[in-house]
Amino acid sequence: MQRVICHWTAGHHKASEDDKAHYHILIEDDGDVIRGKPTIDLNAAPAKKGYAAHTLNCNTGSIGVSLCCMALATESPFNPGKAPMTKAQWDKLAVVVADLCRFYGIPVTPKTVLSHAEVQGTLGITQRGKWDFTRLAFAPEVKGAKACGDLLRTAVARLL
Numbered sequence: 155m156q157r158v159i160c161h162w163t164a165g166h167h168k169a170s171e172d173d174k175a176h177y178h179i180l181i182e183d184d185g186d187v188i189r190g191k192p193t194i195d196l197n198a199a200p201a202k203k204g205y206a207a208h209t210l211n212c213n214t215g216s217i218g219v220s221l222c223c224m225a226l227a228t229e230s231p232f233n234p235g236k237a238p239m240t241k242a243q244w245d246k247l248a249v250v251v252a253d254l255c256r257f258y259g260i261p262v263t264p265k266t267v268l269s270h271a272e273v274q275g276t277l278g279i280t281q282r283g284k285w286d287f288t289r290l291a292f293a294p295e296v297k298g299a300k301a302c303g304d305l306l307r308t309a310v311a312r313l314l
């Protein structure tokens with residue numbers, strides 16, 4: 155596996171069946187970690203039937219981790235909606251990503267540990283207006299895909 159791409163589900167605080175179909179790993183509002191249906195192995199090149207389709211044209215070699223949150227959220231003006239991202243989810247995300255980096259030997263760089271919102275700008279693969287994540291509901295002062303991604307990478311690197 156070459157990279158970890160971090161998302162939010164745009165759903166509720168608990169992992170739904172649909173959430174489990176699209177990601178390898180889900181993190182609920184209290185930090186509970188839930189395994190999705192596709193195994194990470196299915197996304198190894200060449201991607202196999204039943205792979206996790208989490209990032210348009212960028213699923214091969216990509217592990218998809220998603221925070222269960224942000225139902226009915228809007229980017230501008232920012233409204234975190236009915237299920238705002240929690241600090242517990244964010245903190246657990248760093249732990250999960252650090253474990254994955256250690257296990258698969260993935261370095262912590264902007265091209266290998268990133269959010270979905272960074273895929274278009276950093277990897278040059280067009281996405282359809284994805285903003286997971288350009289804002290953090292528990293830290294409104296952090297703004298923009300890079301600021302959020304840098305915060306995540308710093309937290310992951312500290313754990314390694």
Ligand SMILES: [Zn+2]
Nearest residue numbers: 161162270286
């Ligand atoms: Zn996403």
